[in-house]
Amino acid sequence: xxxxxxxxxxxxxxxxxxxxxxxxxxxxxxxxxxxxxxxxxxxxxxxxxxxxxxxxxxxxxxxxxxxxxxxxxxxxxxxxxxxxxxxxxxxxxxxxxxxxxxxxxxxxxxxxxxxxxxxxxxxxxxxxxxxxxxxxxxxxxx
Numbered sequence: 810x811x812x813x814x815x816x817x818x819x820x821x822x823x824x825x826x827x828x829x830x831x832x833x834x835x836x837x838x839x840x841x842x843x844x845x846x847x848x849x850x851x852x853x854x855x856x857x858x859x860x861x862x863x864x865x866x867x868x869x870x871x872x873x874x875x876x877x878x879x880x881x882x883x884x885x886x887x888x889x890x891x892x893x894x895x896x897x898x899x900x901x902x903x904x905x906x907x908x909x910x911x912x913x914x915x916x917x918x919x920x921x922x923x924x925x926x927x928x929x930x931x932x933x934x935x936x937x938x939x940x941x942x943x944x945x946x947x948x949x950x951x
């Protein structure tokens with residue numbers, strides 16, 4: 810499976826706005842958490858997942874979600890292609906990153922918040938999570 814965007818939408822009337830992603834299924838979701846990067850360190854990088862699929866939705870502000878298909882878990886190539894998807898609170902979409910990828914989350918505005926829905930139970934995270942140095946792959950921070 811490849812990364813993909815699950816597009817949603819917004820509905821507004823005199824009562825306010827509803828944002829939705831009706832084509833997203835919670836069937837395999839085990840947990841969620843909210844990411845708020847610090848202003849001093851707006852890039853949270855690099856974390857790989859052998860088993861866990863990640864689904865990201867922007868709650869506030871905007872982010873760049875960077876991801877790489879890993880070729881080797883112990884010593885991945887440093888010249889792998891970084892792909893990037895922009896998300897913002899004004900859009901309504903979920904970015905699905907399947908297992909087998911490393912990702913980096915870059916906040917673009919102060920007070921940005923991103924929710925992550927994960928498919929792996931917390932008890933199994935230790936055997937799944939592979940971290941790399943934040944500069945292992947160079948991200949254009951603009």
